[in-house]
Structures are given as C-alpha cells and as structure tokens.
Amino acid sequence: MRFFRRRPPATLPDNWIEIVEAGVAHWTLLDGGEREWLGELMEALVAEKRWESAHGFALTDEVRTIIAAQASLLILGLDFDWYQAVQAIVVHPSEIVQREPQPGPIEGTMEEGPFSLLGLADHRYGPVLIAWDVAKANARHPAWGRDVVFHEFAHKLDMLDDVVDGTPPLHHPEDGPRWHSVCTRELELLRDGEGWPLRDYGAQDPGEFFAVATEAFFNLPLQLEEAKPELYEVLRAFYLQDPAARLRRRATGP
Ligand SMILES: [Zn+2]
Incomplete structure (x- = not known):
C-alpha cells in the first residue's frame, strides 16, 4: 500500500x-x-x-x-x-x-x-x-494595453461552454445576437487595420479576439470606450465591471 x-x-x-x-x-x-x-x-x-x-x-x-x-x-x-x-x-x-x-x-x-x-x-x-x-x-x-494573465484567464471563461469561440456563457440568452454582431463586426474592422486600441493579435480568430478585447477593456478602458463604445458596452455587461468609470472616479477624486 x-x-x-x-x-x-x-x-x-x-x-x-x-x-x-x-x-x-x-x-x-x-x-x-x-x-x-x-x-x-x-x-x-x-x-x-x-x-x-x-x-x-x-x-x-x-x-x-x-x-x-x-x-x-x-x-x-x-x-x-x-x-x-x-x-x-x-x-x-x-x-x-x-x-x-x-x-x-x-x-x-x-x-x-x-x-x-x-x-x-x-x-x-x-x-x-x-x-x-x-x-x-x-x-x-x-497603459501598455496588454496583460498575459487577463488574456489566458479570459480564454478559460470562453471555454466554460466547451468551445473557444470568443463567446463565454452570457448572463442572458437574449444578449447573444448583439454580442455576436458587435464582436463579428469589430473582428472584421481589426482585420482591416481599424482595430485600435485592440492588438493585431486578436485578428487571428474569434477566441483570440475576445482575449485581446478583454486586455483592452481592463487596461485601456477610456480609449476602448471612446473608439468602440458598443464593444465596450457588451464587455461591461459580461464582466459586470466598468473600468472606465473607475479611472474617471480617480481623476475627479472622491
Ligand atoms: Zn490567446
């Protein structure tokens, strides 16, 4: 034994x-x-x-x-x-x-x-x-806009429904169509060179797109909110956090 x-x-x-x-x-x-x-x-x-x-x-x-x-x-x-x-x-x-x-x-x-x-x-x-x-x-x-921990753990959230397809389990099924249309359009824009502030690496496939968009959502939230408000909004609704509001709160003080 x-x-x-x-x-x-x-x-x-x-x-x-x-x-x-x-x-x-x-x-x-x-x-x-x-x-x-x-x-x-x-x-x-x-x-x-x-x-x-x-x-x-x-x-x-x-x-x-x-x-x-x-x-x-x-x-x-x-x-x-x-x-x-x-x-x-x-x-x-x-x-x-x-x-x-x-x-x-x-x-x-x-x-x-x-x-x-x-x-x-x-x-x-x-x-x-x-x-x-x-x-x-x-x-x-x-401010570098990238984060290996956010990136890899975002893939883990994406995998919860068994497929790495850029869509983690959403909180409400009715959010699906908007999520898909916003992310599909933004992935196309990234492939066409209009992805800023997203890194080019996200252009590979929808799974990498979600991981790269997550990095920007947390690390460049003001830029992402301004350049791609709909993408910012679907990510905010998924993560149930508002990193841009956090930065503004610090800028204006208590
Ligand atoms: Zn990746």
Missing part, C-alpha cells in the same frame, strides 16, 4: 496587501468593497487551485499573489465559480518554449516547433501557463 501525502493548501501571505500595492497598478483604482472582494477571490484562487512552477523556478509569495490578483480582477464582477475550468496554474520564469508540433493555421495541418509563448490556456481542463516576467511587468504597466 502506498500513501500519498497531500500538500497543505497554500494561503495568501500576511503581507499580500503590500505586495499588491507595490505590484498591481489596478489596486489603486479599487474602492474598499472591491478590495475586500478581490482579497477573497485571491484567497480562493491560491488555496483551491494547483500552483506549479516550471524549470525549478521558485514559486514565491510575490509570484502567486500578483498572478492571483490579476486573475481575480477579471472576475471581480462575477464570482469564483467562473474559474471552474481552471485546475492548475503553471508559472514559468520567462518565455515558454514549446517543442511539440502544434496545429497549423489551416485545419488538419501541423507546424513544427519550437514555439515561444508568453502564456497558454490549452483546452477545457488544461493548465494555464504564465510567463512570470511578462505577467509582473504587465501588472505594473496597464
């Missing part, structure tokens, strides 16, 4: 607020209630998901806390159940190199590696892979 010893679940470190204050720019925009809820989501994410590191990289309190904060921010208007497709979070120190062949751009074809990635959310219950150096820089600099 063999005995397996379970590792005790991890917890947030006592100084998690200090870590987040120093490393997560969005923290300064949250009000007291939002900060408290963020802390509860972070606690659940750290304790209930499997955290692993690649290549002997040290999974420090800072690493877990910053990634948990960014991932929790995405579901601040939702709740923890939305991460039921997240089982493991695997942190790499830096760019992730994959050597296995990958499906190519044409269906049924494979491309030879190596491929370098900053993150990956593979299939429904597959792990989320994150490159720590990139995640850390993104959390400090939202």
